Amino acid sequence: MKFSDDIEKLLPLGYIFLVIMGILKDSFFYYQLGINILKYSTIMDILMSPIAEFTSNPIILTAIILLFGLHYYLPSLLLKYNNIKFIQKAFELKPTEGLSINETKSYFNSIAIKSLAIFLCSFFLGYGVAGGYFTSKKIKNDKIKYNYKLNYNSGESEEIYLINTNSLYYFYISKGSKTIEIAPLASIKNIELTDNKMLGLNSIK
Structure with a gap:
């Protein structure tokens, strides 16, 4: 066999x-x-x-x-x-x-x-x-990096630490908060990666 x-x-x-x-x-x-x-x-x-x-x-x-x-x-x-x-x-x-x-x-x-x-x-x-x-x-311990920017359909934006996503929701923490928030994907216009190191780019001075 x-x-x-x-x-x-x-x-x-x-x-x-x-x-x-x-x-x-x-x-x-x-x-x-x-x-x-x-x-x-x-x-x-x-x-x-x-x-x-x-x-x-x-x-x-x-x-x-x-x-x-x-x-x-x-x-x-x-x-x-x-x-x-x-x-x-x-x-x-x-x-x-x-x-x-x-x-x-x-x-x-x-x-x-x-x-x-x-x-x-x-x-x-x-x-x-x-x-x-x-x-x-x-x-x-507040050691998270807020390396994403979440843009809502309403026009509002906020810096976040993205924990994870699935097909329906974003799981994240807004800057200045320690509370985990859950937002439906339908309410989000787009999400931006703002960490230049993660993008492999040099920061602009």
Whole structure:
């Protein structure tokens, strides 16, 4: 049995797993900011959450691609190097003597899938808990940077620290306030990035 065969069988369940991880990540992140994110999310936000997270940063995207690539070839690597004690301890491998070649491959496939699930679970939950904690801490200690300008349909504008967005809302803090505000996208004309460093430009003197 090839690893690709197992992937095809588990692909629907795998995406459901990623969606659940995305929900937990967002829930842990926004809970620490006092927001029940599910009340402000659409079904599309929930379904696209894993993909949005993976593509939010080039470094994260590269790491995820490498992670999936490594685990795709992991069964064949385990089959080749399973006699090494470090490999046995790292993946908690059981003896495969007495198993047929197909049973051995299937066993290593399951180890690879389990390892990938653990890595992804650690990524999403760690990202959510740590991200929410450090964001809330920055807000409390007033160490946030107001690097966006929000322009309303009414003609009013204000400098903000943008926490995040989804398909319906902006989550932000206005300059001079520590209260998190939630504004519908329909009420916003546009948003401007005002931090020259983030834009890669030199400030004009």
